[in-house]
Amino acid sequence: MTAVEGWEDVPAEVRRRHAELAAEITDHRARYYEQDAPVVSDAEFDALMRELEGIEAEHPALVTPDSPTQRVGGAPTVLFAEVEHRERLLSLDNAMDDEELAAWAERVATELHGIDYHYLCELKVDGLAVNLTYENGQLTQAATRGDGRVGEDITANVRTIKEIPHRLKGENVPELVEIRGEVYFPTEEFDALNASFAEENERRRQENEERAREGKRPRAMIRLFMNPRNAAAGSLRQKDPHVTASRPLHMVVHGIGARVGFDIDNQSHAYRLLHDWGLPTARHNRVVGTLAEVRAFIKHFGEQRHSVEHEIDGVVVKVDEIALQGRLGATSKSPRWAIAWKYPPEEVTGRLAEIKVGIGRTGRATPYAVLAEPVKVAGSMVQYATLHNQEIVKAKDVLLGDTVVLRKAGDVIPEILGPVYDLRDGTEQAFVMPSHCPECGSELRPMAEGDIDLRCPNAERCPAQIRERIAFLGGRQCLDVEGLGYVAATALTQPLEPAEAPVRNEADIFRLTREKLLPIKVLVRDPKTGMPKLDDKTGKEKEVFFFATTKGEPKKSLQALIDNLEAAKQRPLWRFVNGLSIRHVGPVAAQALAREFRDLTKIFEASEEQLAAVEGVGPTIARSIQEWYAEEWHKEVLRNWEADGVRFTEEFADEEEAERPLEGLTVVVTGTLAGHTRDGAKEALTSRGAKVTGSVSKKTDFVVAGDNPGSKYDKAVQLGLPVLDDAGFTALLADGPSAARAHLGLPEPEEAGEAAEESVED
Template sequence: MTAVEGWEDVPAEVRRRHAELAQEITDHRARYYEQDAPVVSDAEFDALMRELEAMEAEHPALVTPESPTQRVGGAPTALFAAVEHRERLLSLDNAMDDEELGAWADRVATELHGIDYHYLCELKVDGLAVNLTYENGQLVQAATRGDGRVGEDITANIRTIKEIPHRLRGDNVPELVEIRGEVYFPTEEFLALNASFSEENERRRQENEERAKEGKRPRAMIRLFMNPRNAAAGSLRQKDPHVTASRPLHMVVHGIGARVGFDIDNQSHAYQLLHDWGLPTARHNKVVGTLAEVRAFIKHFGEQRHSVEHEIDGVVVKVDEIALQGRLGATSKSPRWAIAWKYPPEEVTGKLAEIKVGIGRTGRATPYAVLAEPVKVAGSMVQYATLHNQEIVKAKDVLLGDTVVLRKAGDVIPEILGPVYDLRDGTEQAFVMPSHCPECGTELRPMSEGDIDLRCPNAQHCPAQIRERIAFLGGRSCLDVEGLGYVAATALTQPLEPAEAPVRNEGDVFGLTEEQLLPIKVLVRDQKTGMPKLDDRTGKEKEVFFFATTKGEPKKSLRALLDNLEGAKERPLWRFLNGLSIRHVGPVAAQELAREFRDLDRIFSATEEELAAVEGVGPTIARSIKEWFEEEWHRDILEKWRAAGVRFTEEFVDEEAAERPLEGLTVVVTGTLSGHTRDGAKEALTSRGAKVTGSVSKKTDFVVAGDNPGSKYDKAVQLGLPVLDDAGFAVLLSDGPSAARAHLGLPEPEEAAGPAGTPAEG
């Protein structure tokens, strides 16, 4: 690296660390931009980059033209011809928190003092940056970003993406224009592609077992893509365009580079021009006038992050006026008129220390990964991640000792996506699924023919299954009993030597007494490691009373739990049915069964055919219900609940019907709504009696369509169905279907109206 004035004044240790960081970042950039094989997550790369930037801010003599802080992207590879961009592609500075966003906005406000300007907010697509060059409306070249000045010629592959026009439409096409954007791999298609790779790997693994017996060389495994961005980059950098054409690639444009023959005044106006030319523009862009509105946009899409069809890792905020962009200028690598707000990372890498097996409430044996050290992902510390079943472990080619990619999307359980192959050193070992339950010792087995999952059949006595079922029963989707969470369930189901545990199964929950709860003790565990702490005096594992004070008196939590359990006896019927942990019976089926039979005894006395005939139930669930009730100890649970005063019937009187104004309606929800999440919208509808389905048909009464609605909206229009936007949806929820039709200017259906304004039966 070139030495500059003041270099000798920088401490040797700082110079050494700076050189190490610079080399490490350069290597990671090569892997990311040139080889499409990153070995660290975006968040980990950002952390390295910010360390380097902080070091150079403190010691300016370290800043040289060769420093990664002064360069953009990576060098073009030798796979494709080099292309020099007419106008340099810059990268964006990042804002990792609100303070950094505010500091950027303050700098803009100072520079533009007294001038009226606006912010343009865009979603930051996690894809591959490309530059399209059109001459006289004709696509003549497409290139990757490369180092910002020189990229790779991928014209043949870009031409295979259907939504990128080979010729701009309209009469006012320019003499020359460079159009910048991101090529992305839709999230659902990415998961499907990796799933297909996993299936092929399993076929190859089985084939290799036979080849090994015959002394033949094994077939190589297919490497799974680490993330959708990696999939997009790998698909575009194919020497054979037919491979690229087979992948579901899409593009969204977000900028203009060199141009001849036209002028633009605002970035947002430019997007309308690009749209008119037939280019794929983003649907979620928004021009706002204040930083508060920028923050609201960031917050909204932080909550709706997974309703967008592609991966996003942040929001790009730009000054909208082109003339003011020029006035603000740029550094050697980044524009001063734009910044990228980064959401907390959802993918990180970590060292896989071991794979353990947990037993769920229905006996399912689930392998889960234990990382050597906790990692921060999606805003929380994580050390455990699911691996689903033993076949998934094989299909993902995960080995003990691997560095793995871990993902946590929103509130979803953390999941291992796959290994970082390039970091393997040969010491990794294959995982072997245990043959017996780790908690009760019963042999694990599939419960039905063709079942991939192994299960513990000891449902009545397995401590793990009992603990999981009690925690589930107290959860929000069942009885919603405050104080009956996982920790309490663990305490209630552990034996009290020499006595049995207070709760041996679900039947004991409503019969709990203060005398049973007071003696319960639990181990004190270290918050960092999860391991039991040792008592300083005795050297044994430290225990404390769970429901009693040190004086042996009841804690407030004890009385609260008993009171909450008493109140839970009046919960709706479907919650009890869901809480029985009958395999395949979830909240939706439970609600349909409760609505149809209105009595728990009638549900269990119904024939399999009668149960299967209920909407949303079917033969599999019906058979599972009958099999559950055949077990004597299951019937004992119901008898204990009955004796404790649990209400097994549900009367639907007129007052309750009035609280279900959408009874009989069939509604489809599609797109992103501003006032509700997708699940929240469905809950609002079902709680009012409506049936929410996933497909549009002639039987659909309303389609609720937010932003980016997709094919369901198109079919609704084709069938002439009532389509409600956010405002119309609010009317439907508050005032019912008649008011919603009036909101759309539609008459009532010609048929005589039945309940809730639906056509009456003839």
């Protein structure tokens, strides 16, 4: 990098670190923009860039024109011809927290003091930036961002994207316009594409085994895409446009560059113009007047970011008025009139130290990754991530010692997406699935012909399965017992030497007493690593009483658990059916069985044919129920529960509920309701006979929308479906669909049909 005056006054250590960062960032940019093969996550790249910016802020002599802080994107590749943009494409400064957002807003307010202006809020699409050039309405060129001044000519490939018009609609098309936007790969299609690649890799793996025996060279494996942005870039940079055409690429436009033949006064007005020309504009944009409203928009989509059809990594906030954008101006690389709020990263990289195997409540053996060091992702520290089963480990081509990409979307369990191939050094090793259960030693095996999953068959005595089942039984989908979470389940099911564990299995759960609970001890674990702490005096693993104080007196949690378990005996029947952890039986099937038989004993006395005839059950679940009941220790669970006072019969509040007044209705629930949790609302609907689904379609009868509804609400409005608020939902539950329609001022379906016929006759 070129030295400037004062450079020699900067400490040598700082100059060295600055040079290291500049080189590393430049390399990462090349991998990201030019090779579509990043080896670090966006969050890690942002951290490097912010460190470099911090050094340059403290030592301005290090700021040179070729510093990464003064440049945009990356240089064009040699695969495509270079294209010079008529107007430079800028990158956005980032706000990583509310303090930085407020500082930007304050700078804008100071510069525009006394002038009325508005904020335009947009979703920050995680795709590939593209510049479209239309001349006299005709698409003449499409190019990547490149370094902001020069990009790559990808016109032939962009023409294959169906929603990008080759000619603008309308009569008032401009003489010239550059249109900026993001090409993205929809999330669902991305998962499907990687799944197809994984299947092909497995086929090639098997083929290569045969090739190896014949002395032939193996076929290369297909690299899975790291994320949808990587998939969009890789699909758009194909030499063969036919490959691009085969991929489900989409685009959303978000700006205008050079233009001749028209003027615009507001960015939001420009979007309406682009929409009229037939271009794909975003549907989530919003113009607001205050910073508080900006924060509300950011909060809303932070909670709903996975309901959007494409990946988003933040919100872009712009000053809406074009003239004021010009007044605020830009730095060498970023506009001062816009900023990008970045959500906490959901993808990071880390080194895979080992793969262990956990045993679930139905005995399934699930490999999970253990990272060498905890990493922060989606706002929390993570060291473990699921790998689903041994076949997925093969399909994802993950090796021990790999640097892997880890994803945690919202509250979803962290997942390993795949390895960073370019960082392999040859020391990595393949994972070998164990043949025996890591907790009880039983041989793992498929439980049915064709099963991919391996399972531990020792359901009665395997400590892992018992622990997982008890935690599940106490959870929200079952008995919802406060105080019976995973930690408590672990404490209850571990042996008290020389005595047995207080809870040997589900049969003991309602027989807990003060005397049984007081002696229980648990290991003290380090909150950062999860490893047991050692006692300073003895050097042994440190233990503490779980339900007693250090003086041996009972904690309040002890009596609370006993009282909560007593209350749980009166829970609805379906919750007990679900809590038995019968394979294939989930909440929907459990509710169907409870409605049909209304008695736990009758469910298990029913024949396989009678069970299969229940709507929502079928032969597979019916067979599983009978197989479960054939085990003598399972019958002991039911005998103990009945003796302990568990309610085995379903009682209805009144005959109207027994008749299931919402039978035949399909309902979708979205947003936060005032009087119900999401699960509570669904349970209230299904108990009255409604079918609750997760997606909106023309067959949906009602959409119940609380505060902060997501894209399901948008689709319901688009389809013209009845949307109920809290009051409407209450009317639906209390008095049925007619009352819900009356709340909305809608006619009954028959009346609507008659009105339509009358209008046709007129």
